[in-house]
Amino acid sequence: MRAWRVVRYGSPQEALQLEDVPEPVPGPNEVLVRTAASVCNYNEVDACYGRYLTVNPPLPYTLGMEVTGVVVGAGELARHWMGRRVMGVSSNATGAHAELVVAAADMVFDVPDALDDVRAAAFCIPFHLAYLGLHERAHVQAGETVLVHAAAGGVGSAAVQLAVAAGARVIATAGGADKVEFARQLGADVAIDYRSGDFVDAVFEATDGRGVDLCFDGVGGDVMQQSLRCLTRGGRHLVVGFASGIEAEEVPMVTGRTFCFGNLSVMGVILSYQDPATVPRGYGYNPFPPEVGRRVNDSLVALLEAGTIHPVVGKTVAFEALPEALAEMAQRTTMGRIVVQVGGGQRA
Ligand SMILES: NC(=O)c1ccc[n+]([C@@H]2O[C@H](COP(=O)([O-])OP(=O)(O)OC[C@H]3O[C@@H](n4cnc5c(N)ncnc54)[C@H](OP(=O)(O)O)[C@@H]3O)[C@@H](O)[C@H]2O)c1
Numbered sequence: 631m632r633a634w635r636v637v638r639y640g641s642p643q644e645a646l647q648l649e650d651v652p653e654p655v656p657g658p659n660e661v662l663v664r665t666a667a668s669v670c671n672y673n674e675v676d677a678c679y680g681r682y683l684t685v686n687p688p689l690p691y692t693l694g695m696e697v698t699g700v701v702v703g704a705g706e707l708a709r710h711w712m713g714r715r716v717m718g719v720s721s722n723a724t725g726a727h728a729e730l731v732v733a734a735a736d737m738v739f740d741v742p743d744a745l746d747d748v749r750a751a752a753f754c755i756p757f758h759l760a761y762l763g764l765h766e767r768a769h770v771q772a773g774e775t776v777l778v779h780a781a782a783g784g785v786g787s788a789a790v791q792l793a794v795a796a797g798a799r800v801i802a803t804a805g806g807a808d809k810v811e812f813a814r815q816l817g818a819d820v821a822i823d824y825r826s827g828d829f830v831d832a833v834f835e836a837t838d839g840r841g842v843d844l845c846f847d848g849v850g851g852d853v854m855q856q857s858l859r860c861l862t863r864g865g866r867h868l869v870v871g872f873a874s875g876i877e878a879e880e881v882p883m884v885t886g887r888t889f890c891f892g893n894l895s896v897m898g899v900i901l902s903y904q905d906p907a908t909v910p911r912g913y914g915y916n917p918f919p920p921e922v923g924r925r926v927n928d929s930l931v932a933l934l935e936a937g938t939i940h941p942v943v944g945k946t947v948a949f950e951a952l953p954e955a956l957a958e959m960a961q962r963t964t965m966g967r968i969v970v971q972v973g974g975g976q977r978a
Pocket of ligand 1: 780781782804806809848870875959960963
């Protein structure tokens with residue numbers, strides 16, 4: 631089968647090579663998916679450069695975190711998935727930019743009837759992650775004010791929609807006039823171009839000097855530091871990712887003074903569903919149990935079917951164009967998801 635392999639570290643065009651490789655074999659609780667579509671995730675840009683420590687297997691390996699397609703093989707504990715059209719996260723968050731992909735059974739979900747393969751591909755990670763962050767971790771409440779960074783991006787555009795759906799008032803930030811306008815169209819009350827000036831003043835202006843209850847932050851670094859100044863008393867800062875520089879993941883960002891003086895909380899979220907019995911202890915890794923994933927997916931499908939939320943497909947590209955598409959993400963020019971069409975695809 632064909633697969634995009636990281637063969638050396640560098641820009642996506644330098645790092646990636648399209649190769650013929652053996653078909654992967656699912657483990658006992660895994661499925662094998664014939665890929666209709668994969669997706670560009672920002673983490674894959676960092677993975678190409680070899681600076682994403684969370685997913686950094688030895689070279690060469692197949693890139694890709696997210697797959698949509700039909701289950702054509704399954705381990706002994708996952709046979710009931712055979713033949714089903716699924717969307718989900720690939721095993722070890724690698725291997726998805728390929729014609730066949732292995733995924734843990736706990737990380738795949740039936741594609742909702744309303745979605746074709748392209749829109750399903752744009753749905754899974756953004757909405758699961760945003761829902762986990764806003765509801766399971768930060769317990770967002772109707773009437774609260776939520777600041778969402780990179781609001782026109784894949785995950786950010788889902789967070790705006792889900793925060794609005796929860797009855798929150800959303801202040802969005804994004805880089806550039808088109809993205810700011812797009813965030814407004816998604817339902818943000820206020821949208822700020824944080825590349826053209828200090829967003830802290832704009833946030834206080836938009837909240838009559840009060841600040842926000844919650845910040846959904848997939849950017850990190852300086853943006854995180856500034857955001858902590860935007861929180862009101864009792865506010866929560868949700869660490870989602872580090873698009874402004876993955877190095878910040880390993881740098882202590884918050885002092886005791888920040889917590890005490892701010893009367894605030896800093897929390898994080900990871901999109902991972904795993905049987906607690908299989909999670910190694912003592913590593914500080916605490917995925918959600920699989921039943922949370924099923925419950926979150928049911929809630930998301932209900933919102934989708936009600937027309938309250940929709941996946942944002944910024945563009946679709948051919949399988950052969952993956953390196954250029956990832957380079958666009960690195961240049962910060964994309965909105966929503968870039969979906970990579972791998973197989974013939976199937977319509978709902
Ligand atoms: N916690 C988890 O389990 C998990 C899982 C998946 C993804 N994530 C994180 O979620 C975040 C969003 O991922 P995504 O795939 O949806 O990406 P994305 O938001 O579509 O793209 C990244 C965006 O980050 C913003 N950005 C700010 N500073 C940047 C910089 N220096 N270089 C490039 N972009 C910059 C850009 O938007 P503006 O131009 O508008 O600033 C850019 O469009 C990432 O941090 C990712 O690591 C976390």
